[in-house]
Amino acid sequence: MLARLRRSVQVHPIALDNEEFEGNNDAYLLDAGGETALVDTGVATPAVREQLEAGLAERGHDFESIDAVILTHWHADHAGLAGTIQRAGGARVVVHEADAPMVRRDADARAALRERHETIFEEWGMPTEKRAGLREMLESDALVDPPETVETIADGDEISVGDRTLRAVHAPGHTAGLTCFEFETDAGREAFVGDAILPEYTPNVGGADLRVDRPLERYLASLRRIVDRDYERAWPGHRDVIEAPSERARTIVEHHRERTERVVDVLDAHGPADAWTVSARLFGDLEGIHVLHGPGEAWAHLNHLVEAGVAARDGDEYRLVDDDPDVAALFPKTKY
Numbered sequence: 001m002l003a004r005l006r007r008s009v010q011v012h013p014i015a016l017d018n019e020e021f022e023g024n025n026d027a028y029l030l031d032a033g034g035e036t037a038l039v040d041t042g043v044a045t046p047a048v049r050e051q052l053e054a055g056l057a058e059r060g061h062d063f064e065s066i067d068a069v070i071l072t073h074w075h076a077d078h079a080g081l082a083g084t085i086q087r088a089g090g091a092r093v094v095v096h097e098a099d100a101p102m103v104r105r106d107a108d109a110r111a112a113l114r115e116r117h118e119t120i121f122e123e124w125g126m127p128t129e130k131r132a133g134l135r136e137m138l139e140s141d142a143l144v145d146p147p148e149t150v151e152t153i154a155d156g157d158e159i160s161v162g163d164r165t166l167r168a169v170h171a172p173g174h175t176a177g178l179t180c181f182e183f184e185t186d187a188g189r190e191a192f193v194g195d196a197i198l199p200e201y202t203p204n205v206g207g208a209d210l211r212v213d214r215p216l217e218r219y220l221a222s223l224r225r226i227v228d229r230d231y232e233r234a235w236p237g238h239r240d241v242i243e244a245p246s247e248r249a250r251t252i253v254e255h256h257r258e259r260t261e262r263v264v265d266v267l268d269a270h271g272p273a274d275a276w277t278v279s280a281r282l283f284g285d286l287e288g289i290h291v292l293h294g295p296g297e298a299w300a301h302l303n304h305l306v307e308a309g310v311a312a313r314d315g316d317e318y319r320l321v322d323d324d325p326d327v328a329a330l331f332p333k334t335k336y
Contacts, residue, residue, distance in 0.1 A: 011235065014055030016042035018077050018238070024323035025077050027052060028192055028235055031058055033162025036061060037068040038091075039083035039181065039192045040237055044145040049081060064089035068161060069147075072194025073178040074102035075208070076143040078237055084143035095158060096170060097152040098211075099177030105146040114139070116210045123294045123316050134291045155178070169229065171196040173208040173219025180226070180234075188232030195237045196222060197245060197267040202252050207296020216256065216300040217307065220331070223249045227336050250336050256301075257331040263301045264310070264325060272317040275299040304330070 011015040012029040025048075028039040033051050038056075042048040051052040056062055061084045071079045071094065082093045082103065093103070101109035119140065121131055153159065155170035159181070166181040176197045205219045212218060226234075226249045234245035242248050259282070266281040267273060279286070279295040286294045302318045305311035310325040 011204050012055075012059050013235070013241070014052060016048050016051050016055075018048075020041065025238055026236065027055070028281065029056060029061065030161055030164065030166075031059070031061075031208050032164035035067045035161075035162035035314075037070050037161040037166075038066050038085065039070045039087060039235075040072055040078040040194065041069060043077050043143040044080035044084060045143065049084065062088075063091075066091045068159070069093045070159060070166065070181060070192075071099070071103060071191060072180070072196075072237060073175040074099035075175065075195075078194060079103050080144045083147040086147040086149070092151050093149065094151045094153055096177030096179045097154055099175055100150045100152045103146060104150050105141070105144065106327070113211060120210055120299075123275070124279075125276035125316060126291070126295060127276070130291050134289075137289065138292070141320070146186045146190060153276060155179075156252070159260060166192075168289060169225065171222035171225060172212060173215055173222050174203040176211045178222075180229075182229065182231065189229065190233045190235070191229070191231050191245070193226070193231075193236050193242075197226060197234060197242060197248050197252060198236050199239050199248065202255050204293040205256075206298070206300030207293040210296070214303065214307065216304040219300075220229055220253065220256065223253055224335055253336050257327060259297070260301050260304065260330065261327045263298065263305065263319065264327060267311065267318060267320045268323075272314065272319040274298040274316045274318070275302060278302060 010031045014027045016025040016027060018025045025042045027041055030037040042052055049272055066085055066089060068084050069085050069091050085091050088094055095103050155166050155168055157168045159166045164183060166183050169180040169182055171178050171180050176195055178194055180191045180193045180196055205215045227246045231245040234242040236242055262282060263278060266278050275295045275298045281296040282298060283294045306313055308330050310322045312321045
């Protein structure tokens with residue numbers, strides 16, 4: 001039985017370039033019981049399309065033979081080629097309901113996010129000269145070919161690919177709809193995790209999707225869930241497979257504890273400050289997508305401190321109300 005299981009289900013990583021964002025991407029071909037699914041797609045550039053086509057061809061497939069495109073979240077480096085693949089062979093495109101409007105490039109959803117950006121950029125104190133280039137990057141359609149139809153899922157839903165079942169595990173924080181897709185193997189439970197956890201750096205929280213309310217709080221809850229699921233192996237959206245996912249999730253929690261301590265130190269040394277000022281103290285001068293991610297990360301931590309009663313917000317500035325906060329108590333190890 002186990003031998004048949006190993007033959008009937010195969011996960012094939014396909015490495016893709018990613019010069020626009022955070023390092024090389026991974027797409028995953030799942031070949032199970034005569035059906036195929038592609039988990040994430042890479043950006044919609046000619047070079048990445050060629051890489052994806054070549055990776056599929058090595059395994060005897062092409063865009064037309066893909067039955068389902070399963071997206072961990074809406075960002076262009078994960079969903080960019082979904083429309084291209086769907087038009088080639090009619091693949092269904094599946095994504096969490098919270099991210100579906102962004103995958104479809106829904107006009108109302110994009111307008112609402114654009115308005116949110118402008119409000120938050122002002123709140124953060126982002127300099128006017130930094131906003132123009134960032135706005136152009138965020139509005140560009142150059143990296144995305146949206147699908148015509150999208151099938152939405154929610155937490156706990158199951159997706160069949162041949163004789164294999166993937167279960168949706170909602171893990172918001174990086175985006176509102178980020179979802180892990182777990183499945184059973186003879187080795188144990190594994191999951192495609194997108195950008196929920198990554199092997200070499202920590203996913204951005206705060207700037208990556210401004211639709212997420214209390215992003216750090218929700219992300220920490222997602223990390224707790226990953227620990228509780230106790231995956232044998234995780235297949236991330238960037239770089240190499242993660243062999244100890246629970247331990248990696250705990251390491252990321254510790255990273256955020258340390259970053260929160262640094263935010264407290266900035267407020268202690270500087271006095272009241274907006275998110276842009278705190279970001280500059282943490283990360284220095286930023287360019288490209290990091291103009292969004294840096295202050296977004298600072299903002300997520302600042303608001304986490306406000307929710308905990310450690311800091312208070314006066315207008316667009318934050319100040320400490322606890323001179324000696326116990327930051328470790330905000331990240332209790334017993335939860336992870």
